[in-house]
Amino acid sequence: MSNTFDILQNRFREITVNLERVDLLTCDENWRGDHTVPPFSSIGLILKGTGTIFVDQQKLQPAKGQLYLLPARTTQTFFNDGRDPYVKYYCHFHIASQGTQLFDLIRLPLCINAKNPKTAATLFADMLKESQNQDLTSFIKTKQRLLDVLSYYLECCPEGSVLPADNDSDSSIQKAITYVQTCLPRSVSVRQMAEIAGYHPSHFAKLFQKSLGMSPTQFLIRRKAQYAMDQLVSTSRPIADIAESLEFSSQFYFCNFFKKQTGMTPSEYRHVYFRKEN
DSSP: OOHHHHHHHHHSTTEEEEEEEEEEEEOOTTOEEEEEOOSSEEEEEEEEOOEEEEETTEEEOOOTTEEEEEOTTOOEEEEEOTTOOOEEEEEEEEEEETTEEGGGTEEOOSEEEOSOHHHHHHHHHHHHHHHHOOSTTHHHHHHHHHHHHHHHHHHHSOTTOOEEOOOHHHHHHHHHHHHHHHHTTSOOOHHHHHHHHTSOHHHHHHHHHHHHSSOHHHHHHHHHHHHHHHHHHHOOOOHHHHHHHTTOSOHHHHHHHHHHHHSSOHHHHHHHHOOTTO
């Protein structure tokens, strides 16, 4: 698992979403905005037509079969081009991870080709249909359809184009994560991670929590458990040897630790998941 995937996975772990509006719109000459700063994010699918959208001075001209994303609190200017106005699905929504707008935490392309425009249109149509229902489950279903649209957008992003937002703390945290990966199975302390990142331990812990959605201690525990799981399913190493390599004082303490993390003892885990081709 790459450092980038670690950060992105944990940023997506505790997402909350709320739909403001979804619609199928035929834009007219009044479809325009000048340096607006919406409090919500928008995502849309162009069915036909032409137009121009500026997002924080980045020029977008989404065309038929393309998806676009407008993050919340960005400065947006938009207008139709000439005689061929847009027909498009769109929705306004809020999405956050632990109280922080998701698109403040990740960087991704703002205009992409839908892999299958018919699939994308169906996802929007289903979301619109659910939003118009008044039954008890429609609220939940509408949120799920919104997540389906967002997931599809991410699936359509070119490989490697979805990244943590650039900032110095992310770079430092990735250095600390790399250090942990290099040192495993040997134990690493939070203080050592902070030194590698170049921060005081308490400040490092706050930055790490904000970036990955877990404390450095929780990360180290998870990494240690992941290493043990990998060893149990991919090698025939004795359990006592794995415990010693992870610097547990005894196999007993290792087994207790492992069961707390996985719900199984190491022996049970190996029995269920061991890759027989090994």
